[in-house]
Amino acid sequence: MKRIVVLGSSVAAGKVSEEIRRLDPESEIILMGLDGCYPYDRYLFAPVIAKEVEYPQVFFRDKNFYEQHRIQVISDKKITRINLARNRIMTEDKTTFAYDALVIADAPGYRLPSIKGASKNGVFGFTHLKEIDNILDVLPLVETVVVQSDTPEGLQITAAFLKRDKEVIWIVSGESIFPSLWGLEVGQKMASLLEIKGLRIMHENAIAEILGEGEAKAVRLKSGKILSVQVVILGDVEGDFRLFVDSSLKIHNRICVDDRFRTNVDNVFAVGSAAAGGCPIVAGEDVMPSVLYEQEARITAAVLSGQPQPLACWPVVVRSISLEGLTIDFIAETRIKDGQKEFVFADEGCKIYKKVFTDSNIPCGAYLINAHEELEKFGRLIEGTMTLAGFPELVPAESATAHSPDDLLTAESPQTKCL
Numbered sequence: 001m002k003r004i005v006v007l008g009s010s011v012a013a014g015k016v017s018e019e020i021r022r023l024d025p026e027s028e029i030i031l032m033g034l035d036g037c038y039p040y041d042r043y044l045f046a047p048v049i050a051k052e053v054e055y056p057q058v059f060f061r062d063k064n065f066y067e068q069h070r071i072q073v074i075s076d077k078k079i080t081r082i083n084l085a086r087n088r089i090m091t092e093d094k095t096t097f098a099y100d101a102l103v104i105a106d107a108p109g110y111r112l113p114s115i116k117g118a119s120k121n122g123v124f125g126f127t128h129l130k131e132i133d134n135i136l137d138v139l140p141l142v143e144t145v146v147v148q149s150d151t152p153e154g155l156q157i158t159a160a161f162l163k164r165d166k167e168v169i170w171i172v173s174g175e176s177i178f179p180s181l182w183g184l185e186v187g188q189k190m191a192s193l194l195e196i197k198g199l200r201i202m203h204e205n206a207i208a209e210i211l212g213e214g215e216a217k218a219v220r221l222k223s224g225k226i227l228s229v230q231v232v233i234l235g236d237v238e239g240d241f242r243l244f245v246d247s248s249l250k251i252h253n254r255i256c257v258d259d260r261f262r263t264n265v266d267n268v269f270a271v272g273s274a275a276a277g278g279c280p281i282v283a284g285e286d287v288m289p290s291v292l293y294e295q296e297a298r299i300t301a302a303v304l305s306g307q308p309q310p311l312a313c314w315p316v317v318v319r320s321i322s323l324e325g326l327t328i329d330f331i332a333e334t335r336i337k338d339g340q341k342e343f344v345f346a347d348e349g350c351k352i353y354k355k356v357f358t359d360s361n362i363p364c365g366a367y368l369i370n371a372h373e374e375l376e377k378f379g380r381l382i383e384g385t386m387t388l389a390g391f392p393e394l395v396p397a398e399s400a401t402a403h404s405p406d407d408l409l410t411a412e413s414p415q416t417k418c419l
Helices: 011-023 042-049 063-068 129-141 152-162 184-196 291-305 372-383 405-410
Strands: 003-007 028-032 071-074 079-083 088-091 096-098 101-104 109-111 144-148 167-171 199-202 207-211 218-221 226-228 231-234 238-240 254-256 268-270 318-323 326-332 341-347 352-359 362-369
Touching (some): 003 011, 011 071, 011 101, 011 291, 042 129, 042 152, 063 071, 101 291, 129 231, 152 167, 152 326, 318 372, 326 372
Parallel strands (some): 003 028, 003 101, 101 268, 144 231, 167 199
Antiparallel strands (some): 109 238, 341 352, 352 362
16 A cells, blocks of 8 residues: 655645545555644734634644544654655654655754844744744733744734734844835835834844843844843744755755656655745745645645646735734735836825736736725736736836825825725
8 A cells, every 4th residue: 555644734734635635545644743733824823822813723624634534643753864765754762654655744843043042932933833832821921022024924923912912023134124025115114104003123133142041031132232022033934954964855945846846856745835846826935824735735646646737726825914004915926026017006195005016017916005905806916817907096116106105104185085
């Protein structure tokens, strides 16, 4: 009987296991969790912190699902070595698992930034469910949280702690937030608006050291400033693939795959945040909504089971962030590339801003500020079922001189009916 091993604790791991079983009722499927948990959705971590989502919703499926579908879940063994040449996985207790095919759905581990004191209690990478458990345990006693991140996920994390009435300090490396996405002036004005909502932002800075005897008590910034804190979130962590260092597996930050999620090693696949190259959708971060992984799972399962490859139908990935009186939606491609064109709209009275990015005249990404009700419409634009002709308010960025970023975020217009 064929044995397929899936490595990971993410939604991607759970979904690919589910799809393999759907197409292949006979093969043995072993899902090896990497951190002692059944598969869960990292995208829901911030909503769980904010109490917008109930804790049980973070899990991909309940335990009965795996039993009913004959998916063996192993979550109590630490992997110490993976021999891709011999199709073997070794664990700390000397157990060996042979496999016929291997699907890697998560990095075997994550590395925090090289910051002195990063190993102290109270410092988290926001990558594992057990970290969220620890944060929830101490949160009632926490007054101040520091988040270091340059991504939309980092902003979502800061918003979650603000909703729990914590003092939140956001440390960013640039002179504004998301300067490559929003532009310098809009980024600076958005920072001012977020500060009005209670968020402290430390620009052009980074944590140099985390202070405290065993537990995080303060951080020293590169500027020399010392901030008293109880929780430190280092949001932009990297996957740790050192388990594969002695193999021929091609890795460039993540595992390189083709459009069928095959690696350069026979019978080894990679999906989810472990993979690079298989999914044409890039949304700027590793943590994405679970809907993105459904297509990856269908393709991988079809290849493994010898079925025809399904027609690729990639969803439009959206990250939405809300605070009182402010909504921000990031749609699809949010890593801006050279050669892209921008189309914008600004309504200073309602503090609305919209921007669409095109690549070779094809819309590939957008963001909306205080225009959440138009999210579905802009999603259709990125899907390709609408064209820019349906958005007459958008004009090329170089001609958008009617409204300045200052007007956008500070002015009030009695003539404009705000939504």
